[in-house]
Amino acid sequence: MYELISVDDHIIEPPRVWADRLPAKFQEAGPHVIDEGGREWWVYEGNRVDTMGLNAVAGKPQETWNMDPVRYTDMIQGCWDPVQRAKDMALDGVVGSVEAEPRVLPFPECPAAADAVSALVGSEVRSLARVVPDTLTGIASCTHLNDLLRALGGVGGLLSLADGG
Numbered sequence: 136m137y138e139l140i141s142v143d144d145h146i147i148e149p150p151r152v153w154a155d156r157l158p159a160k161f162q163e164a165g166p167h168v169i170d171e172g173g174r175e176w177w178v179y180e181g182n183r184v185d186t187m188g189l190n191a192v193a194g195k196p197q198e199t200w201n202m203d204p205v206r207y208t209d210m211i212q213g214c215w216d217p218v219q220r221a222k223d224m225a226l227d228g229v230v231g232s233v234e235a236e237p238r239v240l241p242f243p244e245c246p247a248a249a250d251a252v253s254a255l256v257g258s259e260v261r262s263l264a265r266v267v268p269d270t271l272t273g274i275a276s277c278t279h280l281n282d283l284l285r286a287l288g289g290v291g292g293l294l295s296l297a298d299g300g
Contacts, residue, residue, distance in 0.1 A: 139229045141231070147191050147214045149215045151168075164179065164180050166178070193210075216234060231260065231287055247288075252271070253272050255270055
């Protein structure tokens with residue numbers, strides 16, 4: 136079985152992320168969720184944002200996906216709870232997750248990196264720290280990508296620690 140890494144993850148802020156962290160004197164002005172008119176809204180410093188849960192479609196049939204706001208109670212908990220998110224990922228065989236920026240490859244300064252990275256497809260995650268320096272060399276090198284891929288090699292060890300191993 137392949138070890139999968141999700142490279143375009145999106146997570147929704149937990150509904151109490153700020154309410155649980157801001158000092159009491161900032162609670163009213165700080166970001167918080169209200170329920171008004173049958174919808175949930177983020178409110179902060181007098182602003183009301185109606186994009187609650189935009190695209191939180193994990194666990195839903197594809198034919199129901201849309202851009203409409205979603206209530207927290209209508210999302211799977213893994214959309215906003217990092218502990219549950221890790222459990223959901225494990226069920227799907229995903230061992231790691233990174234938020235990818237839109238211009239991951241090819242960087243203009245690393246034109247040969249895209250072809251070199253394709254040679255890594257199928258590599259075991261735990262082998263990346265060893266395999267990447269041998270694969271991304273010379274003009275195929277890409278320092279920031281090289282560092283990211285080698286760092287992913289430690290994901291298995293981190294998961295073992297999280298499991299008490």
